[in-house]
Amino acid sequence: MAESATAAGVRESVRTSRPPLTVGAKFAYGSGQMAEGIKNGAFGVFLFFYYNQVLALSGTYAGLAVGIALMFDAVTDPLVGSISDNWRSKLGRRHPFMYWAALPLAVSFFFLFSPPQGLDQFGLFLWLLTFAILTRGAMTLYHVPHIALGAELSEDFNERTTIVAFRQFFSTFGALIVYFIGFAIFFYASVEYPRGQFRESAYGPFAITLGVLMVGSILFSALGTRRHIPYLPQPRGEPVIMGAGPVIRRTLSEMAQALRNRSFAWLFSGVLIVFMMVGVDGALNLHMNTYFWELSSKDNIAFFAATPIGIMVGSFIARSLNERFDKKPSVVFGTAWWALCQIVPVVLRLLGWFPENGTDALIWTLVVVKFVQGVGVVQALITFGSMVADIVDEHELNTGKRQEGMFFASVSFSGKFTTGVGNVVGGVALDLISWPRGVAIQTAADVPPETLAWLGLIYGPIVSGFAVVCLYCYSKHHLDKHRHAEIVRELAIRNAAAPGISADR
Secondary structure (H helix, E strand, O other): OHHHHHHHHHHHHHHHOOOOOOHHHHHHHHHOHHHHHHHHHHHHHHHHHHHHHHOOOOHHHHHHHHHHHHHHHHHHHHHHHHHHHOOOOOOOOOHHHHHHHHHHHHHHHHHHOOOOOOOOHHHHHHHHHHHHHHHHHHHHHHHHHHHHHHHHOOOOHHHHHHHHHHHHHHHHHHHHHHHHHHHHHHOOOOOOOOOHHHOHHHHHHHHHHHHHHHHHHHHHHHHHOHHHHHHOOOOOOOOOOOOHHHHHHHHHHHHHHHHOOHHHHHHHHHHHHHHHHHHHHHHHHHHHHHHHOOOOHHHHHHHHHHHHHHHHHHHOOHHHHHHHHOHHHHHHHHHHHHHHHHHHHHHHHHOOOOOOOOOHHHHHHHHHHHHHHHHHHHHHHHHHHHHHHHHHHHHHHHHOOOOHHHHHHHHHHHHHHHHHHHHHHHHHHHHHOOOOOOOOOOOHHHOOHHHHHHHHHHHHHHHHOOHHHHHHHHOOOOOOHHHHHHHHHHHHHHHHHOOOHHHHO
């Protein structure tokens, strides 16, 4: 009891040494995730479709370019994580990178959606590959320090879930903005383009608009959290060498050390499976809506808005569910729910038990399914980020190092690498089923029925069925709230006994 009381006293002392994390601070931090939400929304819905169907780049080339870019980005994530973990400046470890990333991100994003006229297949492939790499590289420079910052703003087990909920809310809101701006303003239906996503001339202005919004989101978040810099953890010990060789060697060593944490290793493995499924979904979702479900531009707004709205609604109950059931059940439930909502509509359609295309019943059924999918999957999205933050505490207890950047970058690495694989799989799959390309292919009548059926099977049950493996990996996570409370007490006692350490926290 005496030790517990001492730990509690030290814990309270550490907590009160920094200003309280107000709703305004959480809002400013979370709003920064809108930039990545905007980028993800554009990449996940429009990029693959634009190059494959509008510009007629082969599915293999398009999938390969997006996949290589993601894999390149996945490699840079741990590098940026390690560098920012060890960065020393008056603006702390994270904020300098947030400022540096803004303008390069917007410029690269514009050129990504503005290829020159007259490029052949290989030229389009190189253009897509180059500017997808540059866009993702600039986002990595911002995103990895930003998500690491979220783990540093609070040490409280439950408040961390709230912080991630703010971040997830704004990430989803960013994607929602993309869908509205895209289908309502730039890709609206007209006599010439009944399905506005075939309007090639709109993609450049679309990219400019989103680039400006991303820059605004980044700067608002960086400025809004700046007052917390003096109270955030700083690097300990002697400054490390920042040369390319030492950084790469240190990054590989830190990744290997992170994966020796049993809970993290299983989460890392699970997210490999999740994002492979997400990659296929991102590559094929607008193909599904255009041909399999035959949705109009107006229908697409409702369809793509349903999941983000469900996610934003579900984010308000994530903390309550975590407190009631703990974190592992929440992440298992959310992942399983997402997979079921991917599989069931496609299977029912192929069995002839789903509303017909072109009916109000179809769009409303799809909207309800996507909304419910959003409410469920956000429990996994928010909880996963909160679980990684808890693992950082366990890692500090075991090693004496705080490495938020490396842990979140490692998760990002696994996610982006396998999302890249998913994009490649989706692109190659389109070519394997002889999917017809070009702006002349605008309706389901232009596609053989068996090809449409294969599109649905790949998008739904074939890929999403891998969620079973993911759930097994998540079930091996062992760090619950009781063990985390013990870790926090042990850290508080150790830090109180070590001169100068508590000030760094």
